[in-house]
Amino acid sequence: MAANTISLSISSTSRNLSSLQTRVLIPPRTICFPLSSSKSKPGELSLSSTTISKSRVRAGASQLVNEPLNENRPMTSPTIVEVDLGSRSYPIYIGAGLLNQSQLLQRHVHGKRVLVVTNERVAPLYLDKTVDALTRGNPNVTVESVILPDGEKYKDMDTLMKVFDKAIESRLDRRCTFVALGGGVIGDMCGYAAASYLRGVNFIQIPTTVMAQVDSSVGGKTGINHRLGKNLIGAFYQPQCVLVDTDTLNTLPDREMASGLAEVIKYGLIRDAEFFEWQEKNIEALLARDPAALAYAIKRSCQNKADVVSQDEKESGVRATLNLGHTFGHAIETGFGYGEWLHGEAVAAGTVMAVDMSYRLGWIDDSIVERVNNILKRAKLPTTPPESMTVSMFKSIMAVDKKVADGLLRLILLKGPLGNCVFTGDYDREALDATLRAFSKS
């Protein structure tokens, strides 16, 4: 293997998903997947999407376990994935109805003051519920909130300042806790605000989109965009916990649902072929929000993410592989205009481009190219960039990508059998040019 290349394969010793700590808070209530009741063999959950409605998300999840009533609601025990980072370790709680379990959140609140950062779309749906979860039976805690405009185009310094303004006007001190309630934009902005406010306060992630639940809320990458590039200003800053209440997906628009699946598909391609094969059988079930399929996909995605982040918190190596398709994708988001395409949509088209380039380099066979195109189309994601993107736009925006080192653009490319990738600047420039020409105007 050439220097300047990091290889990550499913067979490498560094990857050991089975050794990941996945514990359950109340052991007898463990949710196991695949569920015996689903009548499927492992890796073979196949459900007809036509029989599943959105309303089944809560119902399905509630059916997973038989539990005593608590506060008149059925309580499910969360699945817990640990992110192992020494003194900065934290749990990801995954389950239906977790926002009803106030003790989960309250154990991670430091001090008596909380600031919930959310947006105009999420606030009417979940802000009251979140405030209730933070304060129920805990009258000493007071909660402030700041409601930001919704969308990637507001992930900027001006909007971030509204969080600081609110925190300072509310006289929040170093012992306060920030809570991010929303999708990836809210999580990234709230996390960066928490990293910077009084030089760092505690924070908690409550992701409400698939994108945030499977990817952006885990691992401590926080930040904002610059007009010239995505996520160029920020911090590595880990939360106290991540609380994934899968019920929040009930209200997620279809386009957002599909966008999140782009990141789920990514984990399969870069390091978990078995998961990819499972997705090929279950992609329609995921789109149709089958609760069991979603719970499994979220848990397995978080396990993959936690495993990678634990090995390389600050992206000096293997963590970069989580950015498959993102260098092309960020160029689309920046060039086409923040918020025009959702992040996952841009990543999907970017993934097709990275796979195309990998094939041009002779690193993968054409069956992988075909399978990637197929699954993304089934997920209702784009497989080509917007028509207005040109070769020169891609080149100029990619030049400020964070993975450029000493002027050399390093990319995540697939290499070998399904589930294997490399992070490398050691590739034939002609293959990159050919891919850019094939997918955009010159």
Next chain:
Amino acid sequence: MAANTISLSISSTSRNLSSLQTRVLIPPRTICFPLSSSKSKPGELSLSSTTISKSRVRAGASQLVNEPLNENRPMTSPTIVEVDLGSRSYPIYIGAGLLNQSQLLQRHVHGKRVLVVTNERVAPLYLDKTVDALTRGNPNVTVESVILPDGEKYKDMDTLMKVFDKAIESRLDRRCTFVALGGGVIGDMCGYAAASYLRGVNFIQIPTTVMAQVDSSVGGKTGINHRLGKNLIGAFYQPQCVLVDTDTLNTLPDREMASGLAEVIKYGLIRDAEFFEWQEKNIEALLARDPAALAYAIKRSCQNKADVVSQDEKESGVRATLNLGHTFGHAIETGFGYGEWLHGEAVAAGTVMAVDMSYRLGWIDDSIVERVNNILKRAKLPTTPPESMTVSMFKSIMAVDKKVADGLLRLILLKGPLGNCVFTGDYDREALDATLRAFSKS
């Protein structure tokens, strides 16, 4: 001692200046102080200020050692104070003419790209010299620079964005190095920019004021002001090294010189009575920029700062004691208008207020009050706040101080013999009110 109080005394076991690593890069060229040529006993350097001109700073420093010529300049060996923070440890180089010793800087530059952040006042004086030091004999390194407006009132988000704009437009990648060339404002802003750019790049501090050389460049506190309070947005982020070229003080205005001495005096009061006694004998020599006196005061201040920071990097306890007078002082800076008073001027008045309150509490005797007033007046620093400050202004601004915890304002107050202080929220509120009334309008 009451709970919620941290005591730091000269006799405490945690303080052991003599055990601090103070090494010299090239041992035979060690600068020892007190100098045998100064004909003074330790702690008794007394020089007549009337015989010392500014131009002697360089000359004086050059006279310290006999050295071979290198690149046609006399080379002095730096004194080195280590800041011991495990994997984030770094050296502080102190000496005259260090900007001429390019190897000192170059060993700490990572990658091939450097961004020098400086201001309109410092750039004409030292930017070319700094670029030369970074590039001499090292043609692979290219240097960009961004020149900010000068002054505390520009320590804000809008000005910080100019640093990001320049870095991104220059396509600097994660392997670049930011260099702060200037006083405390530049160091704090450049450090926060380095902490945030691409989620963190390397940086180097080249402080050019006494304030920055003895205090703000050491210890990794970075940040910007908010209109409602000082340094409320920032990060703990350590530099690769701090390079203190005492020659840069040649061009420092008298008012800036005095401002820096407020922090020097602080070290004596909170933890180093012997240093305070030395200052009482040498304050005029310092004001007159006697090179040997300055070199000693800078080294001993850095040793004190390094010792405290090594014990408590993120200010969970003892590090807060470095803020003697700062809670009152920040209120003055915020209330009176950023930049109207220099930071050290506000700290000086704030120190008098903290000492007054300590006396009202019965924690120190009146001789300390008198000595503090005397030395600050001799240093040509203010000992009362601006007349426009009111009790309510102090109270409302101090309520957002970073040392407030769960609504309780903790202060650094002197207690016991000279050189002893406490960091506590356990004090009689009436003493605080009495001090505020004594020093400002109601």
